[in-house]
Amino acid sequence: MRKHLPLNALRAFEASARHLSFTKAGLELRVTQTAISHQVKQLEEMLGSSLFRRLPRGLTLTDEGLALFPVLADAFSRISGAIERIEAKETREVVTVGCVGTFATGWLLQRLDRFRHSHPYVDLRLLTNNNRVDIAGDGLDLALRFGDGSWHGTEAIHLMAAPLSAVCHPDIAARLRNPADLVGQNLLRSYRAEEWPLWFAVAGAPCPMIQGPIFDSSLAMAETAARGVGIALVPIAMFRREVETGRLARPFSAEVAAGSYWLTWLKSKELTAGMCAFRDWLVDAVRTDTPSGALRTVSEGPGNPIKRAQRIRGKQRA
Template identity: 50%
Template sequence: MDRPNLPLNGLRAFEVAARQGSFTRAAIELRVTQAAVSQQIQRLEDLLGHRLFTRASSGLILTDIGAALYPVLTRNFDEIGEVLDRFQGGRYRETLHLGVVTTFAAGWLIPRLPSFEAAHPGISLRIFTHNNRIDIAKEGLHMAVRFGDRAAWPWLEAEPLAEAPLTPLCAPGLVPRLRVPQDLRAQRLLRSYRGDEWEAWFLAAGATCPPLEGPVLDSSVAMAELAAAGLGVALLPATMFTRQLEAGMLARPFDVDISAGRYWLAWPKGKALTPAMGQVRDWLVESGGLEQPSS
């Protein structure tokens, strides 16, 4: 198809609907009505002579031609947007959207942003926090810092950043009552959505894990706040809570820790790194190997 005849509005509507899996969510992103999105895609289908979607209870499903078209559009729209972003405001500047698991953002990244910005004035780094459950492409991110096992994300490229072993942290006033690991059985043990962590820690400590009850939290930052308030003992990556440990807000009663994964920098497979992505990757990787905080 000749360039002057490319149906750009329809292609854009199709790309957003395919990425969002819904005409309604596509309309919200494009700031138009759902009917407008549907009409644009209908015109594109009429022009091509093929259906691009089938509807199912779970949402939109791409047909074969839709599946062939979608990654080409996504890649090229991303590249166009990235180039335009670099020249906004009358000077060259590349914007990078970085998703960061909240614990890493609060405990490591945000305090170091001034030094990054001073060293990379041509990069506008936009931080979006998440709870480790994230779809990089769907959420419009270039890269994301995640925690866990590399094998859990086979569809992503990933660079290791830092180990973050888990260890019990609590309010300092609770430490005198925690002489041996078995003393934790008398305390409220705060739980994360990774349900097997306490069992693994007690096994490493040579003690028996008690029955686990109470709410499940998906934020290490929230668990740290509850622990600091004396409302329980949290199993946390101590390297991410150095400030609270040094300030006496939290204490580490035992030296035993376990590995539940590590922090990774991830981005979609097959996506070529822009200059900004490469510089952010290099800076994060070179800054890895975090020091363990003192007890």
């Protein structure tokens, strides 16, 4: 017979899973750490499965906990949103979208007013990030990300390719004649270490030892390059304005395909009317403004273009 699980225990588990801490969950729910621990233990006994591994310095989720957490997080988020709308006596639907900052500033923000006018009932909440995102943990409905589309447990729609190109201050660009001139220059790096080697392979030049600073954001890299500190490798389509105004220069035409921009959401999440509205508007905007977007939908991705490029590079060396 199906068990009737206590709501307080489910809430205690969801908060504990989000914080990976009984103490922080207790502070959020305004009860003691002991009460949270007891409620979670009660839930585990009713389910006949452990949901957490108790470690000396915190918690980790078991496979059962990982399966249950996003479902509960989504359910509590929907309940909270419905209550907010009832209390506010409005019918607007809140849609929370996480977006990598480069795509937000380079493409999305200048078009959001179009979405607002065409979908006034959607209360869009945009949270920018550096491409490291936890859709369930961050309470997101949708996430705009850079990569290969292969994220576990997600559906993904390919929006547009984002080839990387070298950019720098115009004064530095004036001194560069060919890619080999980059030897000895300060090459700014992202946390994806393979990008510069792939770019040099495409440019037909040997890759030097790269020891420049590492960034977690293309925006920060581009700003550093614009200040004359080094050469950055960035998704050039997101920095057209900076190149057109002369704040950044593009010394070489070589580009490397190291990823694309994708719209993603959890497979376990049922799409609401507002989520579908944003998805359909975004797909249409990309198709209209970026004819080469090559939209397609995947589940857990089509394969890694970086690895594909590495295989090509290996064949070239052979």
